[in-house]
Amino acid sequence: MILISDKEVKQAVLDAEFKENSIERKIIRILASSSARYSYDSLEQLKFELQLRREIIAASYELNQSGMDFAIFRKTRCNPDYWRRAEDGGFVLKENVKPSNAILDIFKNGSLYSTECATAMMIVYYKALLSVYPESLFNKTFPRIKLMNWHQIDSLLREVGQMKKREDYLPGDRRYFVNPDVNPLTPEWQGENVIDLGNGLYYGHGLGIHNPDMIIQLLNKNRTEDADESARLVDSAGRPDFKRLAGISQGYNP
Amino acid sequence: MNSGYNSMGNSLDRIRRSQGVDACKSMFGRLGKEHKQNAVRLVNDGSLFFASLFILQPEIEELNLKEELSERNRIALSLCKKILDNKGTSESADRMISLNSEEVHHVLLWMFNTGAADDGLNNDFDQVLDIVASVLMKTHHEKTILPVMTNMIFKRNQRGHYIHDLVWACFQTHDANALRLIAGYLRSPVAKDVDLAHTLLHLPQEMPSSSFPDRQKQYVSYLSWLKENEPYLYFTGESLQFTNNPTPCGVDLEAKYLCKDGGMRGRKQPAPLTDTERDSLTKFNRISEEEKKALAKHSQKLHRENPSYWSEWMQYPIDKQVNVAQYGRRKPK
Numbered sequence: 001m002i003l004i005s006d007k008e009v010k011q012a013v014l015d016a017e018f019k020e021n022s023i024e025r026k027i028i029r030i031l032a033s034s035s036a037r038y039s040y041d042s043l044e045q046l047k048f049e050l051q052l053r054r055e056i057i058a059a060s061y062e063l064n065q066s067g068m069d070f071a072i073f074r075k076t077r078c079n080p081d082y083w084r085r086a087e088d089g090g091f092v093l094k095e096n097v098k099p100s101n102a103i104l105d106i107f108k109n110g111s112l113y114s115t116e117c118a119t120a121m122m123i124v125y126y127k128a129l130l131s132v133y134p135e136s137l138f139n140k141t142f143p144r145i146k147l148m149n150w151h152q153i154d155s156l157l158r159e160v161g162q163m164k165k166r167e168d169y170l171p172g173d174r175r176y177f178v179n180p181d182v183n184p185l186t187p188e189w190q191g192e193n194v195i196d197l198g199n200g201l202y203y204g205h206g207l208g209i210h211n212p213d214m215i216i217q218l219l220n221k222n223r224t225e226d227a228d229e230s231a232r233l234v235d236s237a238g239r240p241d242f243k244r245l246a247g248i249s250q251g252y253n254p
Numbered sequence: 255m256n257s258g259y260n261s262m263g264n265s266l267d268r269i270r271r272s273q274g275v276d277a278c279k280s281m282f283g284r285l286g287k288e289h290k291q292n293a294v295r296l297v298n299d300g301s302l303f304f305a306s307l308f309i310l311q312p313e314i315e316e317l318n319l320k321e322e323l324s325e326r327n328r329i330a331l332s333l334c335k336k337i338l339d340n341k342g343t344s345e346s347a348d349r350m351i352s353l354n355s356e357e358v359h360h361v362l363l364w365m366f367n368t369g370a371a372d373d374g375l376n377n378d379f380d381q382v383l384d385i386v387a388s389v390l391m392k393t394h395h396e397k398t399i400l401p402v403m404t405n406m407i408f409k410r411n412q413r414g415h416y417i418h419d420l421v422w423a424c425f426q427t428h429d430a431n432a433l434r435l436i437a438g439y440l441r442s443p444v445a446k447d448v449d450l451a452h453t454l455l456h457l458p459q460e461m462p463s464s465s466f467p468d469r470q471k472q473y474v475s476y477l478s479w480l481k482e483n484e485p486y487l488y489f490t491g492e493s494l495q496f497t498n499n500p501t502p503c504g505v506d507l508e509a510k511y512l513c514k515d516g517g518m519r520g521r522k523q524p525a526p527l528t529d530t531e532r533d534s535l536t537k538f539n540r541i542s543e544e545e546k547k548a549l550a551k552h553s554q555k556l557h558r559e560n561p562s563y564w565s566e567w568m569q570y571p572i573d574k575q576v577n578v579a580q581y582g583r584r585k586p587k
Binding site for chain 2: 074086088116118150158161163176178180187190191225
């Protein structure tokens with residue numbers, strides 16, 4: 001059920017705002033038919049979430065095409081014109097570099113970068129926000145960026161790192177495939193961070209875009225010889241705080 | 255760093271430590287050309303530290319000493335190649351090495367115990383240590399390295415180095431000792447240690463920890479929780495790769511309520527239940543989560559303090575059990 005200012009809004013009313021077969025309509029359908037209550041302060045707040053989710057998916061496809069390679073944290077690479085490689089394998093935005101340019105460079109010069117799947121998720125979120133926010137707002141909101149995983153994350157994106165069981169799983173969610181019996185020689189196969197693309201497919205950096213069965217199959221190929229537990233999709237998702245991010249957008253006066 | 259290995263090493267180690275890696279490599283290279291057998295003897299010496307073997311790989315290759323290496327060194331170098339070539343599962347020249355064998359187990363222990371002192375030597379070396387620790391934990395369930403591993407995790411964290419694989423390996427033992435060792439850092443005067451201990455033990459970050467009495471109180475309180483729940487702990491497998499707030503373990507409330515130690519740990523192979531126990535669990539699973547927690551806690555305490563009364567109490571209807579757990583033997587007003 002979708003509530004806007006405490007009043008239920010029917011799917012048909014919202015559908016009229018978006019194209020047929022759009023990802024927004026798909027998300028609205030899931031929210032409206034759910035037994036859970038999805039509450040928004042305004043229509044704009046809901047629209048912001050839908051737009052950001054659409055951009056998260058678009059950024060996933062773009063990053064998959066960028067030529068960025070996979071590497072374990074110990075072997076990561078980045079373009080030194082924009083980023084400094086940290087001791088832990090993360091990328092730190094250089095001083096006097098525009099955050100928006102540094103994020104866009106990853107998509108333009110993907111072959112200069114290699115990293116793990118968790119960092120790719122962060123890149124996807126920043127690119128999606130850059131598509132939704134005006135560039136000046138993006139640069140003002142994220143003046144210091146560290147790309148690694150959930151541990152030195154910008155406080156505005158902290159919730160992305162908090163995996164919780166959800167009533168419904170939505171396109172644009174961060175999900176995780178875990179591989180409990182991973183071969184200890186290749187711990188990078190212990191799991192895969194992915195974005196739900198909304199069409200039964202998931203984007204995971206290093207693996208590409210696949211359905212869940214294929215991702216499980218790929219992970220299972222990297223298990224111990226005596227493995228008895230299959231890889232699986234974990235029943236939880238990480239989501240940014242869409243309302244807080246919407247508030248920043250709505251309160252912006254250029 | 256406490257490496258868990260007390261030997262001083264041999265002359266190769268001493269030169270490496272006092273004069274640096276390059277001095278050690280050039281001394282070994284010279285010796286190999288002039289007195290090959292002396293070089294072989296030194297590198298095969300039982301007291302050698304793994305880091306010295308690791309840095310001398312190019313010289314060993316160049317001097318063509320591979321065939322004369324001890325079994326320990328051959329296995330260790332094959333493992334390094336396997337790890338650094340990232341050939342964990344694919345066919346490789348070293349596929350004959352079985353990670354499960356006792357011989358490999360001993361070599362892995364030597365690599366880790368003597369290598370830990372040189373953690374930070376370079377990225378490749380640290381990667382090898384991480385993987386060696388993972389194999390020791392996951393394949394050999396080798397718990398003796400836990401103190402050294404924990405120390406490495408916190409030292410690396412202080413330096414801002416990569417810790418996630420080592421943390422993951424640490425929890426692969428599914429051993430409460432890992433939690434106990436991490437809890438020791440709740441008392442550390444270093445704020446980074448305390449923060450990491452909070453994260454790894456899934457304790458709230460905002461707990462007061464600026465003074466030693468606060469930190470000591472947290473430590474004592476955690477150990478008391480661990481003592482109460484250790485027999486019923488199960489490890490979740492959650493890692494720092496998965497979430498910024500991992501819950502490494504949970505308490506199996508059903509097992510705690512029935513006071514069934516072990517067996518149910520890991521939730522993979524539940525111990526066989528009697529009909530009475532199964533009946534008790536059916537009723538237990540109908541009450542709220544809060545009541546379950548209270549009941550499990552009371553049951554465990556009663557079982558420890560008064561086993562005969564516990565047996566009697568377990569026969570009570572579930573609502574009476576809850577009353578006793580929440581209000582004591584007296585009925586609530």
